[in-house]
Amino acid sequence: xxxxxxxxPGFCLSSSSNLNCRSYSTKALVRARFSVCCSVGExxxxxxxxxxxxxxxxxxxxxxxxxxxxxHNVGFEVxxxxxxxxxIRMNTIQSKAxxxxxxxxxxxxxxxxxxTYMNFSGESVGPLAAYYQVPLxxxxxxxxxxxxxxxxxxxxxxxxxxxxxxxxxxxxxxxxSPNFPRLSIGIGNPPGNMDVKAFxxxxxxxxxxxxxxxxLEQGVEAVKTLVLNGFSNQxxxxxxxxxxxxxxx
Amino acid sequence: xxxxxxxxxxxLSASPLSGRNLxxxxxxxxxxxxTPPHPSSTPQPPIPIPKYPPPRKSLQNPPNNHPAxxxxxxxxxxxxxxxxxxxxxxxxxxxxxxxxxxxYLLPGAPFEFQFSYSExxxxxxxxxxxPAFLPFAPPTMPRPWTGKAPLKSKKDKExxxxxxxxxxPPRPGSNGVKQLQMAKPLELGKYSRDGKSREEILGEPxxxxxxxxxxxxxxxxxxxxxxxxxxxTHNMLELIxxxxxxxxVCKIRCKGxxxxxxxxxxxxxxxxxxxxxxxxxxxxxxxxRGRNYNYSTRPQYPxxxxxxxxxxxxxxxxxxxxxxxxxxxxxxxxxxxxLLPICKLAKNGVYTTLVKDVREAFxxxxxxxxxxxxxxxxxxxxxxxxxxDLVPCVLLSFDDEQILMWRGNxxxxxxxxxxxxxxxxxxxxxxxxxxxxxxxxxxxxEQEGNMVNTSPKMLxxxxxxxxxxxxxxLDDFNLGPDALLEKVEEFEGVSQVMEHSYPALILSxxxxxxxxxxxxxxxxxxxxxxxxxLTTEDEGDDDDDSYNDFLEDDMFDxxxxxxxxxxxxxxxxxxxxxxxxxx
Numbered sequence: 165x166x167x168x169x170x171x172x173p174g175f176c177l178s179s180s181s182n183l184n185c186r187s188y189s190t191k192a193l194v195r196a197r198f199s200v201c202c203s204v205g206e207x208x209x210x211x212x213x214x215x216x217x218x219x220x221x222x223x224x225x226x227x228x229x230x231x232x233x234x235x236h237n238v239g240f241e242v243x244x245x246x247x248x249x250x251x252i253r254m255n256t257i258q259s260k261a262x263x264x265x266x267x268x269x270x271x272x273x274x275x276x277x278x279x280t281y282m283n284f285s286g287e288s289v290g291p292l293a294a295y296y297q298v299p300l301x302x303x304x305x306x307x308x309x310x311x312x313x314x315x316x317x318x319x320x321x322x323x324x325x326x327x328x329x330x331x332x333x334x335x336x337x338x339x340x341s342p343n344f345p346r347l348s349i350g351i352g353n354p355p356g357n358m359d360v361k362a363f364x365x366x367x368x369x370x371x372x373x374x375x376x377x378x379x380l381e382q383g384v385e386a387v388k389t390l391v392l393n394g395f396s397n398q399x400x401x402x403x404x405x406x407x408x409x410x411x412x413x
Numbered sequence: 414x415x416x417x418x419x420x421x422x423x424x425l426s427a428s429p430l431s432g433r434n435l436x437x438x439x440x441x442x443x444x445x446x447x448t449p450p451h452p453s454s455t456p457q458p459p460i461p462i463p464k465y466p467p468p469r470k471s472l473q474n475p476p477n478n479h480p481a482x483x484x485x486x487x488x489x490x491x492x493x494x495x496x497x498x499x500x501x502x503x504x505x506x507x508x509x510x511x512x513x514x515x516x517y518l519l520p521g522a523p524f525e526f527q528f529s530y531s532e533x534x535x536x537x538x539x540x541x542x543x544p545a546f547l548p549f550a551p552p553t554m555p556r557p558w559t560g561k562a563p564l565k566s567k568k569d570k571e572x573x574x575x576x577x578x579x580x581x582p583p584r585p586g587s588n589g590v591k592q593l594q595m596a597k598p599l600e601l602g603k604y605s606r607d608g609k610s611r612e613e614i615l616g617e618p619x620x621x622x623x624x625x626x627x628x629x630x631x632x633x634x635x636x637x638x639x640x641x642x643x644x645x646t647h648n649m650l651e652l653i654x655x656x657x658x659x660x661x662v663c664k665i666r667c668k669g670x671x672x673x674x675x676x677x678x679x680x681x682x683x684x685x686x687x688x689x690x691x692x693x694x695x696x697x698x699x700x701x702r703g704r705n706y707n708y709s710t711r712p713q714y715p716x717x718x719x720x721x722x723x724x725x726x727x728x729x730x731x732x733x734x735x736x737x738x739x740x741x742x743x744x745x746x747x748x749x750x751x752l753l754p755i756c757k758l759a760k761n762g763v764y765t766t767l768v769k770d771v772r773e774a775f776x777x778x779x780x781x782x783x784x785x786x787x788x789x790x791x792x793x794x795x796x797x798x799x800x801x802d803l804v805p806c807v808l809l810s811f812d813d814e815q816i817l818m819w820r821g822n823x824x825x826x827x828x829x830x831x832x833x834x835x836x837x838x839x840x841x842x843x844x845x846x847x848x849x850x851x852x853x854x855x856x857x858x859e860q861e862g863n864m865v866n867t868s869p870k871m872l873x874x875x876x877x878x879x880x881x882x883x884x885x886x887l888d889d890f891n892l893g894p895d896a897l898l899e900k901v902e903e904f905e906g907v908s909q910v911m912e913h914s915y916p917a918l919i920l921s922x923x924x925x926x927x928x929x930x931x932x933x934x935x936x937x938x939x940x941x942x943x944x945x946x947l948t949t950e951d952e953g954d955d956d957d958d959s960y961n962d963f964l965e966d967d968m969f970d971x972x973x974x975x976x977x978x979x980x981x982x983x984x985x986x987x988x989x990x991x992x993x994x995x996x
Contacts (some may be wrong), residue, residue: 213869250995257904258884264865265875272868278903295883296874314513386458392525408777411755413748 215341218272219391220298221246222261222289224307224330226365227279235351236282236364238376239306239330242349245273245380246387259295260288262266271391274298282330288338289367293338304387305343308330308364312350315375317383319390319399321345347383382406433655485701501545514538515724517547521604523712525702528721531671531681534798535949538724549601549715578743596852601715609705611687616704624691627662628699637664637697641761642792644671645681647717653686655703655709667696669761671769674798687712696763729798735821745780746810750816764796764884771804775820776827780809783816790814856925859966882911914981 175256188219222237231237247254252266252275261278274296278288301321311316320345325331335342352372354363370375386402494500496509501508514533516525527533528548579592606614619627628833638652656663672677679690679698692699733739755774758764767783774781785793790811796818797808807825809817878884885904892900 215870218871227894227901229893229895232894255887256879256884257901258878259888259908260905262899262901263884265871267867272871274871279898281748295878297869397828404773405777408755408774409783411753411774412778413752413781 177376186330191294213290216271217302218296218298219302219304220274220276220293221304221306221387222276222285222292222297222332224282224285224305224328225277226282231365233254233367234365237367238308238349238351241276242347242374242380242383243277244388246384247275249384252354259292261292263292265333268391273391280297280317283333286333286335289334290337300338300341300344302340304347304390305331305334305344306349306383306387309348310351310353310360312348312352314350314352314372314408315379316350316409317348317379317386318348318403319345319386319395320348321395329334332343345386345390347390349379349383358409427642469698474576480505485751488542491540492544497537500541510538510724512514512537515541515545515721517549519547519601519715522524522602522714523604524713526647526717528717528723529644529646530685531678532642532795534726535780535802536728536798537727540725542722542725548717548719548721550718559947574795585923603713605710606712607707607710609710614687614703614705615689615701619689619691619701627701629929630693630971631660631662631664631699636660637666638677640665640667642795643720644672645678645685647714650714651685651716652890654708655702657711658708659686661702662691662995663700663702665698665700667698667796668766670795672696672763672765673796674803675765696986702897729808730800730810734809735819739988742809745819749780749782752778752780752817754782754815757786758786758788758796760787767796768800769801771806771818772802772827773805777826779820779824781806781818781820783818784814786814788814801986805824827886884907910981914972 176359187347191345218273220242223241223243225231225237225240226234233241243254246252247264247266250266250268250273252264252273254262254275254277256263256265257279258279261276263274263276265274267273276289276292278285280288289303289305293300308332309318309326309328311326318329325341331346338344351364354360386399389398389402452734497509497511499507499509507518509516509518509525511525513525513527515538516527519526575596577594578594578687579594581594583590583592596886636656638649638656640649651664653665665682666677667675675693675696679693682688682698682700683690685686686698686700690698691701733742737745755770756767771781771783783796785796788796793814793816795816796809797811797932800806800816800818801808804818805821808820809819811817875884881888885900885908887900
């Protein structure tokens with residue numbers, strides 16, 4: 165383990181299981197290229213006390229009862245189920261979002277549900293991340309994705325915005341950078357020629373509701389594994405499993 | 414009143430029987446409906462309505478007798494191939510059925526010629542569909558003309574075969590028939606390459622910048638060799654050389670069935686043409702001719718004049734495949750009917766990822782189905798045959814234009830362990846695991862009855878936020894979404910005040926005025942507001958003088974911790990401007 169020379173979480177060796185980690189003694193100051201890795205412990209003064217870089221898990225959605233339970237708000241639902249599963253209370257309002265602070269295992273976690281409307285989510289996520297000093301690679305965004313079939317989850321280390329206004333706004337507020345991990349939850353394409361906006365603000369049908377409920381649980385598991393182990397082979401297998409989960413006999 | 418003609422007919426025919434008077438006036442006999450329906454009673458329409466549109470007549474009647482117009486498609490010629498080896502020979506040319514299907518051996522040729530080099534299945538054919546003639550020259554049997562236009566150029570005329578009167582004695586059965594023979598045996602192709610080997614022609618391997626330079630102009634260009642469902646055909650070799658005459662790189666675009674196994678296609682391309690592939694993107698292959706290529710010394714293969722019939726191969730779908738009994742196989746087929754297809758193939762698309770996708774699908778389920786609606790039956794059967802070999806799997810059925818596959822009994826999963834997190838209740842991570850000081854990492858804090866379990870740094874940040882009014886701790890949970898939204902907006906107003914307020918400005922000439930703005934803090938900067946006599950220069954403000962004057966004027970009241978409407982910095986600016994205007 166390197167002794168961090170600077171106070172901020174700058175020097176992390178990517179030590180996840182499947183990445184070969186060659187530690188050169190001469191190149192001790194090389195910053196790890198693979199910035200998407202697990203939350204690595206930093207040693208403080210070489211002592212055994214280890215503090216992990218926190219993760220910020222943000223679910224995108226629209227506030228208000230009118231939009232509660234609509235397709236665009238799946239992000240909120242995931243955050244709710246994580247908070248229930250981990251026992252993290254969402255009891256603070258900061259930077260226009262409802263947040264809850266807690267931890268999964270040893271890793272500190274901040275759950276956030278921005279209460280700005282979807283197109284302005286970045287205004288709350290950006291300052292929140294800055295305040296809690298969460299690095300870009302530890303901001304997990306949870307949102308709905310029309311490209312995936314209903315109930316299929318996908319964990320990605322980075323990507324584009326896919327015309328999702330909430331994502332676009334968040335990316336804009338994070339200095340235009342798309343390099344943060346995301347959990348996309350599939351909601352399927354709008355049927356026929358239906359207006360996209362109307363589709364997104366519709367509530368789920370009963371069949372879809374069951375599928376989404378099942379996938380919420382799987383999503384919680386996925387987030388736990390991601391936070392504890394980073395992007396590894398397990399995440400790849402999770403994505404594969406999700407992709408073919410409805411193709412079973 | 415509308416009388417349906419049928420009623421009239423019925424009435425007419427029924428009148429002698431029923432005794433009803435046709436011309437009875439209306440009141441006496443109310444119009445009765447026709448006789449109560451019996452099974453075949455829908456009244457006969459006057460003109461029979463055809464159930465289906467009339468069959469379209471074909472454009473012309475095919476003249477079906479002339480032998481010149483016979484072809485092997487849908488002919489009933491079927492000659493089984495009992496053992497591999499030569500099945501027909503004509504002097505030193507022969508047709509062989511061997512490991513690589515039906516192939517043709519010509520004297521002097523460097524390799525066996527086949528119709529398609531990349532698409533010949535590994536299975537051995539069991540019969541042939543047409544008489545085994547070599548497709549390189551017109552045989553003596555009447556066939557449809559598939560040759561070239563009449564010879565016009567001198568070069569073409571040189572290829573003409575000179576016939577001389579034969580000096581051999583006439584054959585016994587032929588009376589009065591003139592015997593002719595060729596002056597010299599017909600040379601079908603020139604294969605010598607000036608003795609250069611493949612490596613010599615290729616020369617040194619290309620550097621990256623050279624590759625980029627060569628490929629860049631071709632990327633948006635349409636000049637390419639199209640490789641379709643027949644794969645790398647024999648005539649394509651000549652075509653590639655003609656492309657190489659004009660440009661050092663030949664672009665080959667592969668679409669459809671062969672793209673399932675691009676590795677094989679690329680191997681055959683490099684092997685048979687002698688070029689080198691410098692770039693491969695999806696279905697497009699860029700083939701370099703070699704630094705020392707000379708068009709005139711290229712190997713000139715004889716061109717195939719027609720497409721020989723594909724031989725008969727053993728059936729792909731068996732009733733009881735792969736060690737299953739027929740019943741088990743039928744059961745699997747039944748299950749497969751309700752399966753979702755993993756992907757839909759486009760008619761002439763690029764299927765490079767198909768094998769990988771099928772392998773991954775087999776991880777989750779023993780059956781996999783591919784939707785091939787819109788493809789030709791021969792195409793999806795070819796795709797099925799390839800998948801059978803590449804993903805090792807067992808083909809179960811092709812009905813409904815879908816390929817149904819089973820992974821087989823000896824399927825090994827790609828990942829050795831069981832899937833990572835399939836159950837929602839995993840041990841090891843329990844909620845509310847309050848570590849009572851065992852680990853050094855976590856920190857417990859009890860705040861108004863809540864147990865918050867997190868790292869000390871985060872906790873301190875959180876508490877600081879709450880204390881400095883950047884965050885609001887809610888007492889009641891289960892706030893409805895609307896109520897929550899209201900609270901957030903309300904709090905937003907408050908916290909914005911905190912953020913956008915200025916640090917204290919204390920003037921040396923103002924004794925009495927408390928730095929009542931000292932109670933405001935700018936959260937991000939820790940600029941302390943001191944009460945000493947600092948002549949302030951506002952950070953980044955102009956017009957200090959008039960500004961300071963106004964501080965004097967307004968700072969009479971003791972301002973509370975919340976900003977009053979008139980004491981925000983923006984108000985100072987507004988007042989200043991007003992003053993200026995008044996001046």
